Amino acid sequence: MSPTPPYRLSDVQQDRISFRRRKAVRSVLLAALSTAIVGTLLGVLVTGAPGWDRVRQSFFDPRIAREWLPEILEGLWLNVRMLVFCAIAALALGLLIAVLRTLRGPVFFPVRALATLYTYSFRGLPLIIVIYLMAFGVPGLRLQGTPSVTVLGGAAIVITYGAYLAEVFRAGIESVHPSQIAAARSLGLTYRQSMRFVVLPQAVRRVAPPLLNDTVALQKDVGLISLAGPIDAIRAAQIGVAQTANFTPYVVAGVLFVLLALPLIGITDWVTLRAARRQNAGT
Amino acid sequence: MVLSCTDVRKTFGANVVLDGLTLDVGEHEVVALIGASGSGKSTLLRCVNLLAEIDDGVIRLDGADITDPRVDPDSVRQKIGLVFQSYNLFPHMTVLDNITLAPVRVHKRSAAAAREQAMEWLNRVGLADKSGSYPDKLSGGQQQRVAIVRALVNSPRLLLLDEVTSALDPELVGEVLTMIRDLKGEGMTMVLATHEMGFARQVADRVAFLDKGRVLEQGPPEQVLGDPVEARTRQFLARIIEAGRL
Known part of the structure; x- marks a missing residue:
């Protein structure tokens, strides 16, 4: 048997391919040109503004930025630790509340009612007020063993975000088709087993993108604990601003927060894309 | 009797889906439920598996009343297998x-x-x-x-099959039906709701025609499918033949 000769594309197809290649090259050139024009216009607009020199001095002073970067970075380490702790605790709290809200039966009425009341009130209450109440109100009770202001501020963030995340989890639980529960129950699994092995794994996969998105929001709101006093990145920048009478430390802190968020945002986009692809792959 | 349904009633609001349905299934017996959409085939299977609560009547499994609210539904479902139209x-x-x-x-x-x-x-x-x-x-x-x-x-003591081939492409129906035929050979007690009249004729010991929530006519497949007594059964089968499904 002779080996099959390699497939030769027809002239029509070769013509199509070269046409598409020419079109692709043209698109890239066009995109580069329009980006250059928009960029130049923006640059001219900002740097040509009458107050640009003053703004550059008080917001973008490289000397002050270098001087305050170490202090702000040190503060950022507190934000990172808070972020990790608060994200894990808020996700756990949210999942717990969402599951409590699905419990049926008269015995669980008070649990259900409390969980519902919690999600309703803490989604409405501004985070700043919760932080003030926790960080200044709780120590005011003068109880033995009151934790530090940092821990109390973190608790305020966990309580507030737990309420949001509980609703996201609940949406995920409700999105699992009832036929899945019917299948699980028909096999003899109890309600709890059906939730644990069949409903929750599917629910969490489905709401992973919005959960991560809320975690991105949480990572910047962690900066609000500066209101309670601990020296985080924002507090350090504030001190810098007060001492130099220049806003550059704020810009430095802002850039650092964006850099901190980038990996998490990247992960969120990747998970969202993967979830969308899986949905399009069909059931 | 493995399964015994007596005067079972099930309503959804004003809609009476099962209206005093009575059906017995013996050990190693295969019963095919046929009937138009909405005649109550699927609802009956869901009620037997306690996924739906009946509004009156009694369902017994091996002689024990499983519709008694004091019975633990999970322990009943452990003895009954249910296969769904959309696999689940x-x-x-x-x-x-x-x-x-x-x-x-x-x-x-x-x-x-x-x-x-x-x-x-x-x-x-x-x-x-x-x-x-x-x-x-x-x-x-x-x-x-x-x-x-x-x-x-x-x-399971009893296997319930709810139109298990209805969602399948025609060329894939055979492999599932072969499997069910093998199960019959092993003596599995089965109740199957089906639109496959040819298969019901081959595999079922008894065919029950459901109409308006009752068993209107039941008997050996040759009789019910070949020479039905009731006018409504004849009408139903005539429509099926017209659609080329027999």
Whole structure:
């Protein structure tokens, strides 16, 4: 048997391919040109503004930025630790509340009612007020063993975000088709087993993108604990601003927060894309 | 009697789906439920498996009243297998995990023993190479065979099949029907709701024609499908023949 000769594309197809290649090259050139024009216009607009020199001095002073970067970075380490702790605790709290809200039966009425009341009130209450109440109100009770202001501020963030995340989890639980529960129950699994092995794994996969998105929001709101006093990145920048009478430390802190968020945002986009692809792959 | 339904009534609001239905199923017997959409076939199967609560009447399994509210529904469902029209496999689990979930979690078998039993079944139905696949990588016929295996590994007293070939492409129906025929050969007691009259004729010991929530006529397949007594049965079969399904 002779080996099959390699497939030769027809002239029509070769013509199509070269046409598409020419079109692709043209698109890239066009995109580069329009980006250059928009960029130049923006640059001219900002740097040509009458107050640009003053703004550059008080917001973008490289000397002050270098001087305050170490202090702000040190503060950022507190934000990172808070972020990790608060994200894990808020996700756990949210999942717990969402599951409590699905419990049926008269015995669980008070649990259900409390969980519902919690999600309703803490989604409405501004985070700043919760932080003030926790960080200044709780120590005011003068109880033995009151934790530090940092821990109390973190608790305020966990309580507030737990309420949001509980609703996201609940949406995920409700999105699992009832036929899945019917299948699980028909096999003899109890309600709890059906939730644990069949409903929750599917629910969490489905709401992973919005959960991560809320975690991105949480990572910047962690900066609000500066209101309670601990020296985080924002507090350090504030001190810098007060001492130099220049806003550059704020810009430095802002850039650092964006850099901190980038990996998490990247992960969120990747998970969202993967979830969308899986949905399009069909059931 | 393995299953005995007496005067079963089930309503959804003003809609009476089962209206005093009575049906008995003996050991090793295969009963095919036929009838138009909405005649109550699927609802009856869901009521037997206690997924739906009946509004009156009694359902007995091996002589014991399972519709008594003091009976633990989970313990009843452990003895009854149910296979759904749309398979309802768990999409986040592999074929093997779908099958071993109930044996391990409900029947407290060891993971190794459950896996071995599952693989034995998968070998028998020719799906051993799919044990690590996720359901969405399987054809409809393969998914439905996995769903049947998932019900069988719990060694049910009674297997309920709810239009298990209705969602399948015509060329995939055969592989599922072959499997059910094999099960009959092993003496499995089965109740199957079906639109496949040819299959009902081959595999069923008895065909029951449901109309308006009651068993209007029942008997050997040759009689009910070939020479029905009731006018409504004749009408139903005439429509089926017209649609080319017999």
